[in-house]
Amino acid sequence: MFGTSLALAFSLSMDSFAAALSRGACSRRPGLPEAMRVGMAFGVAQCAMPLIGWAVGIAFASLVEAVDHWIAFGLLLAVGGAMIRNAILDSEEDEESDCGPVRSGRSEWLALLTTAVATSIDAAAVGAGLAMVDVDMVTTAALIGAVTFAVAFGGVLIGRAAGSRLGRWAELAGGLVLIGIGAKILFEHTIG
Structure with missing residues (x-):
């Protein structure tokens, strides 16, 4: 189960990685403090959102027990499909990146937190799906947060060189x- 949780953590961290690469590419000085700040914001959001989704899923678990594996599959298919669609659509767009206006102070923090929450919405859907299967959600959420922190931290540091191109492949x-x-x-609950 640890291997599946780790794969899930890396999968969910890929949109954060793409956003961190972009922040690193657009930042004037993407050093350790910026990488730490971005990593913490993304890691905390990615840790919290699956727990929120899981709590909602648990609340409705008794209503959907007979089809829980189909719901989990459907949610993961929808989130994974959206990530694939976004990666493909981004690859069709112009390769030049537009970093937008340079922000500072409170507006920079607001932009960072908004991006962190936006990239973790899919983790809430996955958390709702995980409520239908036997999983240690606290450990899984902590693993998702830790992996996302590390991936976003590294993404900022390599963003200046790689830019957003690598982010599309990761997503x-x-x-x-x-x-x-x-x-x-789905296989384990229907055939296995």
Whole structure:
């Protein structure tokens, strides 16, 4: 189960990685303090959102017990499919990145927190799906947060050199892994 949780953590962290690469590419000085700040924001959001989704899923678990594996598969398929679609659509757009206006102070923090929450919405859907299967959600959420912190931290540091190009491939891979995890859950509950 640890391997599945780790794969899930890396998959969910890929959109944060893409956003961190972009922040690193757009930042004037993407050093350790900026990487730490971005890593913490993304890590905390990615840790909290699956717990919120899981709590909602638990609240309705008795209503959907007979089809829980289909719901988990459907949610993971939808989130993974959206990640793949975003990666493909981004690759069709112009390669030049527009970093937008340079922000500072409170507006910079607000932009960072908004991005962290936006990139973790899919983790809430995954958490709701995980409420339907036997998983240690606290450990899984902590692993998701830790992996996301590390991935976002590294993303900022390499963002200046790699830019957003690498982020599209990471998001594509993350989407494929989420679909694979959903298929594994469906297989285990229907055939296995």
